[in-house]
Amino acid sequence: MIPSRDLFPRYSAKIDSWSFTGAFGRNFERLVNLQMWCFGCDIRRQESAFLTRYGFTKTRPPATIHGSTRYSRTRTCGYSIHLWGFGMIITDGRAALCVKRFERTPKILEGSFDPTHIFKPHDLPPFREPRSPKESSLARTLLQHLFEELHGYETYISTTSHPAYRRECVQTSPKTGRLQGRREPWEAWALLASRQDEIGYTPAEKSGAIRGSRERDLHLMLAS
Numbered sequence: 001m002i003p004s005r006d007l008f009p010r011y012s013a014k015i016d017s018w019s020f021t022g023a024f025g026r027n028f029e030r031l032v033n034l035q036m037w038c039f040g041c042d043i044r045r046q047e048s049a050f051l052t053r054y055g056f057t058k059t060r061p062p063a064t065i066h067g068s069t070r071y072s073r074t075r076t077c078g079y080s081i082h083l084w085g086f087g088m089i090i091t092d093g094r095a096a097l098c099v100k101r102f103e104r105t106p107k108i109l110e111g112s113f114d115p116t117h118i119f120k121p122h123d124l125p126p127f128r129e130p131r132s133p134k135e136s137s138l139a140r141t142l143l144q145h146l147f148e149e150l151h152g153y154e155t156y157i158s159t160t161s162h163p164a165y166r167r168e169c170v171q172t173s174p175k176t177g178r179l180q181g182r183r184e185p186w187e188a189w190a191l192l193a194s195r196q197d198e199i200g201y202t203p204a205e206k207s208g209a210i211r212g213s214r215e216r217d218l219h220l221m222l223a224s
Helices: 011-016 022-044 048-055 133-160 165-171 185-193 203-223
Strands: 056-058 070-074 080-084 087-091 095-100 107-110
Touching: 011 022, 011 070, 022 048, 022 087, 022 107, 022 133, 022 165, 022 185, 048 070, 048 107, 048 133, 048 185, 087 133, 087 165, 133 165, 133 185
Parallel strands: none
Antiparallel strands: 056 070, 070 080, 080 087, 087 095, 095 107
């Protein structure tokens, strides 16, 4: 079996340069497609209600609109994530990042984002690839939060569902949502989320963030 790291070659450099090309981009698109397929499996398994039990709220489109149900989750750390059948958006009030099904490159919208009336892809405001250092930093930070959120959700699925459940979802996924070796999404998100001290920081900011993290750890140790 191909090591998971080989599915996303040079992933740190690729994300830092926002270059979703080559094998990295191809497998990232497949991973997003696979995750969206798995969300669909979780929704269809109504007796389990995985998304709502995990903390997502469900909002159906109005009766006059033929669209996708929205699932939203607001985090205490200041960001929220919104899911539809066509993709997902994560926002922190400063910007929003859109990751769509069947698209390789996540796109950003600077400023506030209101999902209230969005039920179809055409309802979305104009997202685009980052163009400035500020937008690039915001995009990388939001993408990191998304990696961590999806990794957390898949960890929840692995610990609360039948051991074979997610594997069955992966086995029935369409070709556009298959990773080599039929890997489950948990493993891929774990790899991408593991570079949490690298995304969204300049070298000076990275050093300060690591130092702050160590100081917080020391404070918790002394308080315990």
